[in-house]
Amino acid sequence: MDVGATKVGPSRLPLWAAGVLALVCSAILAFSGWSEWTSRNAKLHGAEVDLGNLARSLTQHVEDTFELADSLLRGVVTALETDDGKPGAIERLQTILKARKATLGRIRGIFAYGANGDWLATTEDVTLANYNNADRDYFTHHRTSADRSLLIGRPVQSKSGGQWVITLSRRWNHADGSFGGVVLATIDVAYFAEFYRQFDVGPEGTISLMSREGLVLADNAEPDPSRLGRPVLEAIPYHPRSGTMRFRRAGEESDRIAFYQHAQRYPFLVLATRTEAEVLARWLRDATVRFTVLLSLLALVVAIGIFLVRQLLERQQLAAALAAKEENFRLLAEGSSDIVTRIELDECIGYVSPSTSRVLGWHPSQLLGKRAVSGVHPLDRPQLQEILDQLRRGIADEARVTYRMRRRDKSEIWVEATVRATRRPDGELDGFVAVTRDVTQQKALQGRLETLAIEDSLTGLANRRRFDERLLEEWGRAYREKTSLGLLMIDIDHFKAFNDTYGHPAGDECLHTVASVLADEAQRSSDLVARYGGEEFAILLPNTDAEGCVRLGERIRRALHAAGLVHAQNPAGIVTASIGGAVCRPGLERSAGPASLIEAADHALYLAKDGGRDRMVMAGEVVELPSSKAPATIPA
Structure with a gap:
């Protein structure tokens, strides 16, 4: 009987071993399948997040574009209703629209129509009598509805240019409240x-x-x-x-x-x-490779398992299962892109994942026992220390913090860490776990986007948006401190002729050179040099009187002469500029406003052009015009 038992017992061991091996393989396949499915869902979620961020940014861009167009429409409606019936009102409006054409930017054109659909004024170079827009849907809407809110219409093909445009329109009324016509702004579909x-x-x-x-x-x-x-x-x-x-x-x-x-x-x-197929294309390729390798490894493990079961029976089978589990854990740990750190109660590192070698350049063994804040930038250490103290006191169980860390090669990176307190079953704190991710590229992109929002891409100067913001800031400061505020408007002489003669690339280079001259001459840190639009620049000069404006203007003229940019179509033979300046004391001139300062400098600039160009004229200065014109005085 003992002999029979000896024969039957060993014969069942391969069956048990095969069952255990099949169960292990199934578990690995199930875990790998779950992991791949999780990775697939993460890819889809990441795509949703990216699309969401993109949609939000683009929505803000369109809102800003429509707001710009709407502000222009409101201005034209106000001009039409204010001057309704006055002699020369339409001619003045046409002059204003022509002057604004160069500064419209992303707006295609502005149009004003009468009650019968005839064109009254526009920024386009067309014969107004040749067109009538009474057949447009937006015109019919405004004519039949007393609603004066902004209407965004369907894309239509422009009658004057033939391109497809998006229409934004408002109704304007006569003084008696009757329908006077429509004001329209168009944006090219091709622009978006x-x-x-x-x-x-x-x-x-x-x-x-x-x-x-x-x-x-x-x-x-x-x-x-x-x-x-x-x-x-x-x-x-x-x-x-x-x-x-x-x-x-x-x-x-x-x-x-x-x-x-x-x-x-x-x-x-x-x-x-x-x-979805495009988002998952790379994941599908990688998952196929991973599953192929996994199946190959499993086949090898099965073969080795059968061999070890036959040779070492239960002992070798357990060793093989343990080795397989350890290998799987090592692959998962080494494949993680984030650093997982265990911080003990004394705030020293008790464990750190292998990804620290790739992110920080330190081998995990070199960091064990080190203080968790030792590699943090000195200026950021108090912030991280405060987080650990709050977790220690139980104010929070988890916190997220962004700070700088020093790599082994002495370079610095930005990281984002999620720190969580860990507790024993009895609730006592036993340490912290931190998951750290490299966010250096995101921080750099954020800084670049902030710069692009206020910088002119061609010249590197402040853009119109930044100029408007600073003008309001400096106006308020000058008002409070009872100081003066100066403004120079600079326009390159005969710049269109320069472009026509030398081409637009040379024109861009000319703008860049002039911008460099302006930046070099406006030496105070409080001065702001901006590209106002096209070939026109503006310099905002806080705490500067008229004499200071004149000195800076003359320095700019001399610097442009010294630059010697050839301009055959300019009487001087080189690139020159006309400069208009104005000074205001907001705290004393209560009726003035930022717009009045720009208007005064603009008037001075136009008088400098009329006086022969290549000159500096201040608002309030009596200037001798050419013999065909009488002397003129610019209002201060």
Whole structure:
């Protein structure tokens, strides 16, 4: 009987071993499948986040564009209703619109129509009598509705230029409240298409600007009449104002991941989409490789397991399972991109993951026992120390902090750490766990975006937006401190002729050189040199009187002469500039405002041009004009 038991017992060991081995392989496959599925969902979630960020940014851009157009429309409506019936009112409006054409930027054109649809004034160089817009939908809407709010219409083909444009319009009334006509601003559909093509959403991705009803106003493709003004989806959710959605277009084999963002101030939304297949393409390739390797390794483990079971039975089987688990853990730990750190109660490092070698350049063994804050930038240490103290006192269980860390090569990187307190079963604190991620690129991108918002891309000077902000700031400071505020407006003489003669690349180089001269001459840290628009520049001079403005203006003229940029179409033979200056004391001149300072400097600039150019004229100065004109005085 003992012999029989001896024969039967060993014969069952391979079956048990095969069952255990099959169970282990199934668990590994299940875990790997779950891990890959999690990775797949992370890819899709990341795409949703990226599309959401893009949609929000583009929505803000469109809101800013529409707000700029709306402010121009309000100004024209005010001018029409204020001067309604006065002699020469339309001629003055036309002159104003012509003068504003060079500064419209992203706005295509401004138009004013009468009650019968005839063109009254426009920024376009056309014969007004040749056109009538009474047949447009927006004109019919304003004529039949007393609503005076802004109307965003469907894309239409411009009668004067032939291009497809988005229309923004307002109604204006006669003094008796009757319909006087329509004021219209247009934005090229192609402008949004070109702008959206700057963002990488993949070959099949789309960015669409739509009305709240879901009609396409513009997208990142070439303007196509068959798409413009038509719905891209059957329904776009309005509540909530933003969110994700999935849909499939006719003829496509893959669902689309989409994020929509409704505007807060205007009735439109931005829809950004990518195909699911495109988002998951790289993941699918990598997952296929990983599963192939995994299956190969599992096949090898099975073969070795069978061999070890036959040779070493249970002992070798347990060793093989342990080795497989350790290998799997090592691959997961080494593949992690974040640093996982265990911080003991004495704030020394008890464990750090292998990714510290890639992120910080230190081997994990070199950091064990070191203080957790030892590699943190000295200026950021109090912030991190305060976080640890708060976690220690139980004020919070988890905190997130961004700070700088020193790498082994002495360079610095920005990291974001999530620190969490860990406790024993009895609730006592036993340490901290920190998950640290390198965010240096994100910080650099954030800084670059902040710079682009206030900097002119061609000259490197402050842009018009930054100038307007500083003008309000310095005006308020001068008002409070009872000091003077100076302004110089500089315009390059005969710049259009320069462009026509030497080409636009040379014109850009000329603008860059003039900008360098202005920046060199305005030496005080409080002075602001800005590109005001086109070939016109502005220098804001806090705490500067008229004599100081004249001295700086003359230095600029001499510096431009010294630069000696050849300009054959300019009487001087080189590039010169006309300069108009104005000074105001906001604390004493209570009726004045920032706009009055710009207006005075502009008048001085125009008089400098009329007086022969290449000269400096201050507001309030009596200037001798050429013999065909009488002397003129610019109002101060």
